[in-house]
Amino acid sequence: MGVISFAQEHESPIDPGRLFKALIVDSHNLCPKLMSQAINSIEIIEGDGDVGSIKQINFAQGIHFKHAKLRTDELDMKNYRCKYTIFEGDVLGEKLKSIKYDVKFVADEHGGCICKMLSEYYSDQEIEFKDEDIEFGKERAAEMYKVVEAYLLTNPHTYV
Numbered sequence: 001m002g003v004i005s006f007a008q009e010h011e012s013p014i015d016p017g018r019l020f021k022a023l024i025v026d027s028h029n030l031c032p033k034l035m036s037q038a039i040n041s042i043e044i045i046e047g048d049g050d051v052g053s054i055k056q057i058n059f060a061q062g063i064h065f066k067h068a069k070l071r072t073d074e075l076d077m078k079n080y081r082c083k084y085t086i087f088e089g090d091v092l093g094e095k096l097k098s099i100k101y102d103v104k105f106v107a108d109e110h111g112g113c114i115c116k117m118l119s120e121y122y123s124d125q126e127i128e129f130k131d132e133d134i135e136f137g138k139e140r141a142a143e144m145y146k147v148v149e150a151y152l153l154t155n156p157h158t159y160v
Contacts, residue, residue, distance in 0.1 A: 004121045004129060008138055009114055010145050014152050016105035016113035020080040021159040022148050024103065028055060034147050038063055051075050057089075065091045073100075080105035080113075098122045115145065 012019055022030055028042035028049070040058040047053025050072065057068045068089035075082050081104040086092065092099070102118040119137075121127065152158065 002123050002125065002127055004127060006119045006121075006137075007117070008119075008141065009116050010142060011108070011112065011114055012145060012149055013110070013112040014149055015111060016080045016107050018152055018159045019113060019115065019145075019148070020077075020082075020105045022152060023145070024075075024082045025049070025077075026159070030148065030151070031144070034151055035144065036060065045069075047072075065089065068092075095123050095125050095127050096121055097124060117141070 028044055032039045032041050038060050040060050043056045043058070045054050045056050049055075051074060053072045055070050055072075057070070059065045059067060066089070068086050068091040070084050070086045073083040073085055081102070083100070083102045085101070086099040087097075100120040100122065102120075104116045105113045106116060107113050121129075
């Protein structure tokens, strides 16, 4: 089985607690509202949103994916860290068995934070990613952060 890992960081002017709450804890409510052109809904289909819970992301029409199911593997509210696994859905394609994410929000000295994300792609086949595929994924993640950041900047009393 092959595993390919990618790490990326995103700097944000938002403090880690607020960004963690918005992007991780309440993503099932906030992301479909802010990104309706890409996400129809995020449903908690098992559990209460805590460790072991399963969410289904239903993508909007026109997006070349229909859905993805993910399981929350770790949720550390004190240290703003979440680990989750996408284990089902057409986002995995034919070669991937799962994608594991480790996301951590770390305070910076300016009152904002650095989001550190490690992505691990698991397959029982040899897999190779093109540079443009990697950049595409990084750009989508950065776009999502920017949308949520803009919302939090214009709504300073939310997710405090």
